[in-house]
Amino acid sequence: MVRRPGPQAPAVIVTDRLRLRTVVPDDADDLYALEQDPQVMRYLNGGRPTPRIPPQDPTLYRMPRGAESDVWAAHHRQTGQFMGWFALGQGDDRIGSLGYRLRRHAWGQGYGLEGAEALVDHGFRILGMAAIHADTMAVNLASRRIMEKLGMRHLRTYEEPSQEPIEGAEAGEVEYGITAEAWFDRRTLS
Template sequence: MDTYLETERLALRRFTAEDADLLIELDSDPAVMRYLSGGDPTPPELVRERDLPSVLAVYEKWGGDLGLFAAHEKDGGAFIGWFCLRPERQGPPDEAELGYRLRKAAWGRGYATEGSRALLRKGFTELGVRMVWAATMSVNHGSRNVMEKLGMTFAHTLPTPDDMMMVEGSEHGGVRYEITKEQWERQ
């Protein structure tokens, strides 16, 4: 495994063209997809033809330093999900989105905080990132708690995208959290 980043318990690596089945399995769990699609799985053909090629293209654009990274437990090698640190498509390269999607079996074990903390450190100390933001649905208290543990602060509310209007809790909209390099350094 070509490791991109290691934490105490996790190894993060770049996805490869052979990883479609990992993403398909992750996105087929209704609990994982609850706040993304109302629990509907991502169709396998979309993962293969749209999502995975998009993930690989981001590595090309940013030299493999930014993007979506497969996360595995160091003890046993189990795939637990992914983490991302990446600029928006047309956004400034020094502002990056932090995100994660973990298998239900990995929930409640501190992995989201551990992996995200390592990506923040790498972004701020090695990759020239100035500000990191993350967004989730207002009702996704698990993700909001992770963002707060990372020292991110609430920035503003977000409207619910039209394609998510049928998701439970969508009437409450979303939230955006942010942290700057200076705020991170003061922690």
């Protein structure tokens, strides 16, 4: 379910256990704290803490600061606890780009799949995307499992040039994707 309470209010998507809402500047502290966990950042920058950047500075696409309309803060519905974020950007070609990052305490409990599934469905049903892709390091098996459970197929393995060495980078990056048609076919079968 998606609710848009008003023109200035963030959009909200509610799942069984999560409440996703577009990020606002007040989310900056939670987003920053998430990026300070070396395990969370392991496959992104080798586990190094990320410097604090003002919310209005768009220099780092993968590091939300609280001002991006395509990034959704995820909170536990019952406790209100910040669980992480999900992102769904869209280019001119109607192909979405899915991303997510969760706090460690949320790992292995299905929150990643639950939030990603809600956002992918939103991308196809509400935003009219033709396809949605997601990328991760080939060695990030947990992220790959989420992509596969979403029904995404492996599209390619490629090298991502990195200025700093990250353990596992030698295995490359992988891109997964699903079309709107495949998404709706899967939903009909389940």
